[in-house]
Amino acid sequence: EGAYAKEGYLQPIGIHRAYLALNEFIKTIKQYPVKQTLCVATSALRDAPNGKSFTSWIKQQLNLDIEIIDGTVEARYGALAALNLLPISNGISIDIGGGSSDLALIKNSKIIDTYSINLGTVRIKELFFDTDSSIEEANAYIINEISKLPSHFRHPQAIGIGGTIRSLSKGIMKSEAYPLDKIHAFSYKIKNHLEYFKNISTASKTLLPYLHISKGRFDTIREGALIFQAIINTIEAKKVITSGVGVREGVFLNSFLEKSNFIFPKNINPSIKSMRDRFDTSYSNTSKQKKSAKKLFKLFSKEENLPKLYLKTLLYAIRLTPIGYTFNIYDAHQHAYYTIKHEFNFGVTHKEMILTAMLLRFGGEKLYDKEVYKKYKTVLPKKQELKILSFIYTVIITLYENSFIEDFEFELKDNLLIIKTDKSLYLAEEKLKDLECPSNIELKIQDIQEIPRFNF
Structure with missing residues (x-):
């Protein structure tokens, strides 16, 4: 403060404030199991003729190393x-x-x-x-x-x-x-x-x-x-x-990603990784669900002209579904919706984030809510596209939550979606009976529901 009018020299008021702030930062750091502290200074110190004197003084007083970066x-x-x-x-x-x-x-x-x-x-x-x-x-x-x-x-x-x-x-x-x-x-x-x-x-x-x-x-x-x-x-x-x-996050990532060429691997989204780790979803493997979702999405993309760009968001929603169950098995989709709205920050556009949240929000019997859609309309897909995406998501989640079948076959013809398996889908079928379908789509299950003979 006041340095640029004084040929760049750090002024007493700025030095005073910087010392107090750094001292408080160090006290905060000591409250946590921190292994490494990185501290960098930017233009104010690199321009200041007395910048290096300041960093030496801080090292002596607070035992903190400050790196002046260009x-x-x-x-x-x-x-x-x-x-x-x-x-x-x-x-x-x-x-x-x-x-x-x-x-x-x-x-x-x-x-x-x-x-x-x-x-x-x-x-x-x-x-x-x-x-x-x-x-x-x-x-x-x-x-x-x-x-x-x-x-x-x-x-x-x-x-x-x-x-x-x-x-x-x-x-x-x-x-x-x-x-x-x-x-x-x-x-x-x-x-x-x-x-x-x-x-x-x-x-x-x-x-x-x-x-x-x-x-x-x-x-x-x-x-x-x-x-x-x-x-x-x-x-x-x-x-x-x-x-x-x-810059603050960049300093951290420069150290954290040093062994991976300073960039996250393509299959890692830091927000998804963080949420799944923090909400302990290690028990849930969504790879089979994502495989079936891709097959079903491909059918709708062809028959209903569903834009292919939405596939990535659909897979995000499936991968993040388990976090809702860590709160409560009841209203799990609502819990996941609120979490994603606040925690799904990195590597996605606002449109991708809110669509992911909405698929979880409407997961279940209802594909669409007029008031919720109205609020976020400017960042959401068209209404019919949202309904179809919500329908695909809910069908996939319902099938896997209510059966132990690993793979399904799908057929979409003349607005009739047929789900095929050589095993029983009794529970899933009961759940899907209550599912709201997009206006032009009907749903049919082709499975085998056999039980042993009985004579009582």
Whole structure:
């Protein structure tokens, strides 16, 4: 705080606050069985002539090692977090910090290049806004710095990291009455919100609440909006996807994924893995269910023109079904629905997350609820598509929960779905009698229900 107006030197007020915060962090860490502590410092310390003196003093006073990382490493950490925890494989990550803005170019799930610009919200605030300079002067300075960005940093997909971009995304969500309260993976088209960004960068602090900006961001959001507009214009971005993770998670993942080339294996979704581990679903093997679901989905994809992109979400729902039973066997689907809404955060779009939750929500006798659908309509499939997906999900879950048969054959012809097996499906058939079918679908069971002879 106050450093950029003093040639970058750390000031007593900032040193005081940093020491107290780090001391409290260390006390918190000691409450847990922590094996390793990673602490990194970014632009404020790397720009400060007395930055190394500060880290030496902290080591002496608190026995904490602080690594001062350069801007390109900072950019890589942010991109590493986004690449592993967002549903993206291409784009340019943008992390607007207090002293620098750090960018990474991502192509085919690899970080190709990184670049750090000496532009940050606190830097612009102290150099221009606190000195009553004009916005035009600040903008000219920003554009001049961004002009140094290499020309290959161009991509239609921007990946927004850090507090400034998250605050802008939250403002957009509130202004649009977005149905989900989840910032991670929220996306939008830039052209629809250019006026909003301009209004924020020119607004007085008294007007910021009316633009849905929280009080904690009043001091630097205008500066951040100016920087953000200049960057997205320079890289020719058309769309933004917001990251709820950043450098902090990237530092962890850099250590955690070191032996796997810094990326989760393709068959691992960290949210699914976490939920299944925490809710102890080790007893449940859903591989047979997923195999049958694929067969049934293929039939509906062909006969009902069901988009193939929904198969992945259907398999997510089947794989996550067991977590509901760890709460209570009654209303298990409701428990799973609420858990997924709050815990299924990483590696999926909002549409995939809410569809997965809805399949579990409607799992059972009912395929659709008018009021629930109305609330989330903007992020859900068409009504008939949702009903068919819910029907497929419920049929598969019912078959496997009410029989010990490992495989089934399905036939869909003239809107009649026939389920075939050479064993008994008595319990499953009784359950499926109450199942609501999509308007044009009928259901028939072909099984063998034999019992021993009796003469009493």
